[in-house]
Amino acid sequence: MTEEEIREKIFDIIAKEARIDRGTLTLESKLEDLKIESLDMVQILFGIEDAFDVYVPQDDQSFKLATLKDVVDGVKRLVAAKQQSA
Amino acid sequence: MADHIRVAVTGIGSISSLGHNVGEIWAALEAGRTGIAPLTQVPLEQINIKIGAEVKNYDETKRFDDRELLVYDRYTQFALLAAREAMADAGIDFKKDEALGLETAVIVASGVGGWSTIDQAFYSLHKLGKPRAHPLTIPRMMISAAASQISMKFGLKGPAFCVSSACSSSNHALGEAYWMIRTGRARAALAGGSEAEISLTSQRSWESLRVMASDTCRPFSKDRKGMVIGEGAGILVLERLDDARKRGAKIYCEIAGYGLSADAGDIVMPDADGAARAMRQALQTSGLAPGDIDYINAHGTGTQLNDATEVKAIKAVFGEAAKRLMVTSTKSMHGHALGAASALEAVATAKAIEQSVVPPTANYVAPDPDCDLDHVPNTARRAKIRAAFSNSLAFGGLNAVLAFKAV
Structure with a gap:
């Protein structure tokens, strides 16, 4: 899966679950500014786990999500780790 | 003269196998018409007792939007529909009367809460071996979900909780709400209960208890064979009799x-x-x-x-x-x-x-x-x-x- 495919998929999930206009999302968008509600955030994480078949760690301090770029990078790492262990 | 606060019933709402509102339900009750029929929510070939009193012609997508359906189990949906009808019947808008909303209790009973949500989670994890549960499993299945959703939907900020006592649950809910108003603890209440547990696991479990009728439910009659499982919700609006009279409300009766x-x-x-x-x-x-x-x-x-x-x-x-x-x-x-x-x-x-x-x-x-x-x-x-x-x-x-x- 290319970086672009990962990004597109993540943007799809966020736009759907948080009901945000897909066109307004950029890699620089800050999660805080998107004002995503708590239940929507767990839906987004569920959607990401489901789409990429990964586990988004809950307590991993290195997994800091401030911007959408952080999210995409984080998922890229998880996908790469999964492929390595496969 | 009563030496305590008297409590009036000023609004009623319900959904059951007999209809989607009190008008339809009462017409059936008055006509002696039964809502018992072959079950549709469970594959009949997998069960022995093949009848039940299901809510019929119910399309959840016509009653709630996608976001709501994510968090509303079928039992919560029934409770909200009954509550909405009861509120409209009573003619009180708690969002306009914030002070009353602060003193209005929500006591909504259930025997098992979001059974279908639990059932689906168990099925997908145990049987299908899925790696994760849906993130809204807990907020949907918890037995107090209906009480929470009703208080949120209508802005009711007084005492709110669920009571559960098997087949007496709703009388305990109504009774506690009545007692709260009678003793001055709450000024008004939405109270009642909701249940939607018809499923393969529930039906097979009831069958094993050997208390279910295979033909129909004929209480007090010769040749009665047992009970028939139903589903639905009923919500009543209770308030002080004096308040109801003051605002010229329609009063069904008193809980005494x-x-x-x-x-x-x-x-x-x-x-x-x-x-x-x-x-x-x-x-x-x-x-x-x-x-x-x-x-x-x-x-x-x-x-x-x-x-x-x-x-x-x-x-x-x-x-x-x-x-x-x-x-x-x-x-x-x-x-x-x-x-x-x-x-x-x-x-x-x-x-x-x-x-x-x-x-x-x-x-x-x-x-x-x-x-x-x-x-x-x-x-x-x-x-x-x-x-x-x-x-x-x-x-x-x-x-x-x-x-x-x-x-």
Whole structure:
């Protein structure tokens, strides 16, 4: 899966679950500014786990999500780790 | 003059196998029409008892939007629909009267809560081996979800919780709400219950208890074979009688008393003494005498033992006055909706008092010597009801009886 495919998929999930206009999302968008509600955030994480078949760690301090770029990078790492262990 | 605050019923809402609103449901109750039919939510080839009293022609997507359906289990949906109808019926907009909203209780009972949500989660994890549960599993399945969603939807900020006592759940909810208003703890309340547990796991579990009828539900009748599972919700708006009169509200009746007891006997077998103690307490708290009660909406599940035991208890409490009582079971029509049962029955009782019509015991074939009261078989009867009881005698011996009184 290319970086672009990962990004597109993540943007799809966020736009759907948080009901945000897909066109307004950029890699620089800050999660805080998107004002995503708590239940929507767990839906987004569920959607990401489901789409990429990964586990988004809950307590991993290195997994800091401030911007959408952080999210995409984080998922890229998880996908790469999964492929390595496969 | 009562030495306590009197409590009026000013709004009712319901959904059951008999219809999606009180108008449809009452028309069926009055006509003695049963909602029992072949089940549609469970593959019939996988079950032995193939009938139930399901909410029919129900399309959740026509009632709620996608976001709502994510968090509303079927049982919460029923509760919200009944609450919405009851609120509109009462004509109170709590969002406009914020002070009243702060003093309004929400007590919504259920026997099992979001059973279908739990069922699906178990199925997908245990059977399908899925790696993760849906993130809204917990908020959907928790047994207090309906109470929370109703308080959120209508801006009700007083005491809010769920009570669960098997088949008496809703009478406990209504009774506690009544008692809160009576003692000044709350000014108004939305109370009742909801249940939607019809599923393969539930149906097979009930089958194993050997208390279900395979033909239909015929309480108090000869040849009765047992209960039939139902589903639905009933919500009542309760408020101070004085408040209701002041605002010129339509008043169905008063809740005048509430009796509670436990058998401390068996987890499934009923006990006449426990039931009798609850009825006596309902008389005592309401100040009514046995001769004042005209109608009892019985627990009347349709099992051999329950109905005979309940009749025995009624005779012990009412003595000679039992002979002129009308004792019917509307479970013959809306089925046994478990944790919602007494809410459906409270709605039926409030309508009966308002309309001066006693809903019959449907599917009645012939008298049983053990059930020799006036069970109003098959055809509704026009009769003035001065006061009525609604009995709930749950599995596990948890009894709750409400006394209703015409105003």
